[in-house]
Amino acid sequence: MRHHDDPPAVWGSVPPRNLNFTGRRELLEQLGERLTRGGTTAVLPAALHGMGGVGKTQMATEYIYRHSQDYDVIWWIEAARPTQIRASLTELARRLGLPGAAESNTAVPAVREALRLGRPFRRWLLVFDAAESPEEVLPFIPTSGPGEVLITSCNPGWTGAATSVELGVFERDESIELLGKRGPDINVDDANRLAEKLGDLPLAVEQAATWRAMTGMPVAEYLRLFDESVAEILDTSAPPAYEVSVAAAWNVSFDELKTRNPAAHQILHICAFFSPEPIPRDLFTGVSRGVSISPELDAALRDPIKLAKAIRDINRYGLAKIDHANNTIQLHRLVQLVLRKRVMAPQLQAQMRHAAHQLLTSLDPNDPESARHWPRYRELLPHAYAADIVDCGNDRVRQFAINLMRYLFAWGDHEEAARFAEYALEKFERQLGPTDPHTLDVAQRLGLYLWGLGRYEEAARTNQLTLHRRIQVSGEDSEETRTLQTNILIDLRAKGDFAQGLRLSEEIYHKTKRLFGEDDPETLQAAYQHALSLRLSGEYQAAADLDENTLRRRIEVLGPDHPTTLSTNAALVVDRREAGEYMRARIDQERVTEIYRTRFGEDQADTVVMWFLLSVARRKDGDHRSALELSTAALSRFAAAYGADHPTTTACALAHSIDLRHSGDLAAAKAIGEKTLETYRRSLGEQHPHTIAATVDLAITLRLRGQAADARVLDERALELLRINVGRNHPYAVIAAINLASDLAAVGDVEPAAALGQDTVERAERVLGPNHPTTLAAAINLGLDLRAAGRTDEAKSYSAPILDKYRKVLGEAHPATIAAVKDTRADCDIDPLLM
Missing domain, CATH: 3.40.50.300 (P-loop containing nucleotide triphosphate hydrolases)
Known part of the structure; x- marks a missing residue:
């Protein structure tokens, strides 16, 4: 207690x-x-x-x-x-x-x-x-x-x-009470006169009380100095009355400090350009020799004894709050305002603001993606904003600004990273021109940040323009150009143009391999991206072969626990799963998920992605109950962390709707399936393959709920769009055709179902192989349709032989095998692939 x-x-x-x-x-x-x-x-x-x-x-x-x-x-x-x-x-x-x-x-x-x-x-x-x-x-x-x-x-x-x-100004008795607390003794009439002059503004009263406690100055003398300061302020502008009170009270102390300790006086000038929140004292300690502001301040910044004296004098005169426990200095925001507006001439303002830029940059760890440096960047960020470092003409300061946006994105504040990048890009383009290296660097990062926020069209426009400018500056084969081409590749995926993305990723991969060799980390990253393009294009075995080769090389070059090695390992598991190796994929996914959990923690975002992928692997291997538990937990986590519209959340929601359908909860599966489809339509568009995949999955649920006619409408449209956008031989198109045949059979169009099924089986064998579970599903359904059409002899070749393959490929206990034995139609899901 x-x-x-x-x-x-x-x-x-x-x-x-x-x-x-x-x-x-x-x-x-x-x-x-x-x-x-x-x-x-x-x-x-x-x-x-x-x-x-x-x-x-x-x-x-x-x-x-x-x-x-x-x-x-x-x-x-x-x-x-x-x-x-x-x-x-x-x-x-x-x-x-x-x-x-x-x-x-x-x-x-x-x-x-x-x-x-x-x-x-x-x-x-x-x-x-x-x-x-x-x-x-x-x-x-x-x-x-x-x-x-x-x-x-x-x-x-x-x-x-x-x-x-x-909250308003002090009552007069409160002003008098505060003035009497600090000493020396003050009679009520003098306190009343002083409070009247200060407008009972607590900040001004506190400053006057501190000054009198420090100097013992008579009230009449203080009022004379105060009036002189007011006259000086009103001579240059017409500020609000409360600004006058603060500025005049503060100037009395500030002018004295200038005589007593010029270094302390200049520290306050600089602090006026920092944020009103606490300023870390080490901004003024350990400053590099390359930073020069003024002779007095330079000497103090390099001499701990002089610096300590300057800060003590600031504290004694009550000009800033010194928090010794947290080792910080803090100026009231109103004091900062009047110092900038009423005290400093424009030339001095420019000098002191640039000093703030230099001091902030001197503490840049220059490693913004490393989590160990995030506390430092978090501490510097508000002061960098207040000092408007983006407006500085110094290249080191500009790089510090870029490092801050890199930190924001790595730390997870993606919206702020994009906002900061947009602001910096506008400034850099105006100051430096569109092809300056700093401008191009910010533009490239902005394209990536916009894509991460799902602002795909803006990202694509930014990336295309930046690529054109980059090629002008650096040529076709530069590392910077290749990095931008990867941004364009990501844009193509967001657009749903998997074929063009495949061509571009292949070009990038071969160019990188030619320039740097097969084992260079840049080449291995290009290989990883190309394998992803192969996977999205439905070339699962080719993707697996490339990822397997990349994994081996990354282990040799970077080690087995490097993050990029682990991501390749995870990608290889997905390749094998989509290639039909369900049991192996589940075993491998269990192992990879445990590695992520041990290395990164139970709830780190990448670990949760592995839980999501494990849910899919378990379902494919027939463990529907466990898959539902995992996808429920993963979806809850993603929705809370990233929102319902985030691409990973949407993919997880689609997988979860499939799990609900397999569990028999068709109503919930339909509700989530419809919501997910709408999210895909809104974020990616009607014709994106991921949107069409969600349509196909929803259609299965509708047919199982007795809405076969509605399912047929969805599947017919889905198949038409898939054939146009990814081609007849893409696995998505094959799966859509399998499900459309089931819709036709459900509404009594047996012969059209059999005809479509015949074409689909042949196509699946060519595209996926004769033993792929999807090919087996197409075959078992074709056998049922042939039998329903009275073509018993033709149906025989799609009965016992296919059941034998089910047992060998999936095992006796797999739900799909059990359903096939019972002459139950197979439904084929399209599981979402992350881009």
Whole structure:
């Protein structure tokens, strides 16, 4: 049992308590009442909103320290940008030990669900500080649950989305109380005059109190300096009154610091261009010799003693908050605003912003795909945004910007990676031109990011344009051109043009092999991509042969546990499964899945893909019950992590609908099958082979539900489209023809069923081989149709001989063998292939 002073079990990023917090008693009580009004049945966010400098963050912080014993989890979230919210919730997922905590796109939904359920903790408080708008923040808030949410914002628009507490300036007695706390002694009349001059704005009052505590300056002298600063500000612009109060109060201290410690003075200039959230102190330590800002600051950045003195002076004058526990510096956002707008001339602004760019870049680990560096990139990202590093003219800074978008994509924040890449591309094209190496690098990455988001048409346009420009710059055979051609290959798959994709992947593979040799990692990756093209084109055995060769070489070159080696191993298993080696594929998939589970963890995304592939392998090998269990779990995980429209989620949903049909739950199979088909239509289009495959699978369910006529309509259209788009000899077309023959038989068109079946058997033998389970299904169905048509003698060759093959290929106990023995028609599924 927790004692009164024990901290919560999970405590994250809460600012240090302000020991001079003053007043706000009634508002704190009101805030507590509104937070708890919903009991334990729903989250009712309470928003603190008001103009800058009124103490919203301070009040939220004070509430936390007064009520920390009421919660098991208190988590503070810097909410100015969605990517910062995702980063904070990802860290919370890790602290809670939730599955999928390694990547943003899986961690965030896992956190929301855990909080909604109240597991592992029921008493929780989330604080979204400095939230910009409800539209950006509400998607991250649990939709219900036993905890509470507190939001601070300058945006009054929260009043429609949350119960709100409006925070204004201090009451006069609160201003006087704060001025009297810090010393030296001040009489009520002087305190009243000073509070009046400061507009009772808490941030300005706090600054004045700190200055007086530091210097002992008489109030009259302080007011004279304050008025001089106000006159200077009003001489250059007409800012809002609250900006004047903060700027003037701050300038009094800031001007003194310039004389006392120029290095500290310049550190504050630079901090004005960072994010308002805590700035890591090590941004100013260990700076490389290549970074030069000014003589005074350069000396401090390279001398720990001088740097420590500068930071102490900043703290003494109350010009920034120093958090020694977390080793950070923080400026209030309003102070940053007035420093940039009211204090710095344009030339100085440019110099200090570039200094911020240099300091940020000096901490770039330059390895954004490595998970061990993600905490550093996560720490730098908000400050890089605030400093607008994309606008810098330095090539090292531009590369840092590219590394940040690479980190975002690798970490799992794909939407933010694409948004950042779009912004950078626009800037680079304008500053550098469309064929500059940095511009082309960003454009290439943007094409990949857009494809990953399912924005296929935009991706294709971006990739085609970038390829044209890249060839102009680097030529046909450059490594950069080949990488872009791989993007084009991916676009062709998204478009459903498997034949053209096969031709392009073959070209890339042979070109790479000629340039680098068979064992080069680039060649092996090109081989992997070509095998995928072969698989999508229905050439399963050729894909297996190439993947087997690539696997052997990757083991020799990269080792058996390298991620690309493992992905080739997994691909080979799928090749063999589609080639009809069901038992072997299941055994191999069990082994590969265990390797992924052991190496990457139970809930890592690639491991869940292996569970999904294992569900298909088990179903193909006849274990329908286990397949359903696996696809149920995998679909739930994918839908939560990536959303219903993600390509992997959709493929898993299609497989799950097949599993439901095999379990006898035709209603559920139909519902999911229809939903999946619609998703494919929306994302890939009516004529994409994956969409048509979903149509064929749904038609089987309809026929088994007694809707044979509806199934026939779907299958006729599917077969027509497949013959046009992938050809008559593609396995998908063969399977569609098998199922259409079953539809015809079901509605009494026996002779047309037999005729179609005859052609399909012959075609399946040529395409898949005489012993492939699909060929056997076509043959067993043809025998049934011939018998129904009275062609008994012809039917005999498709009875006992085919049953013998079923027993040899699938085994006596396989459900398909048992069904064939009972003269039950075979239904042929099209299992989704990942692109």
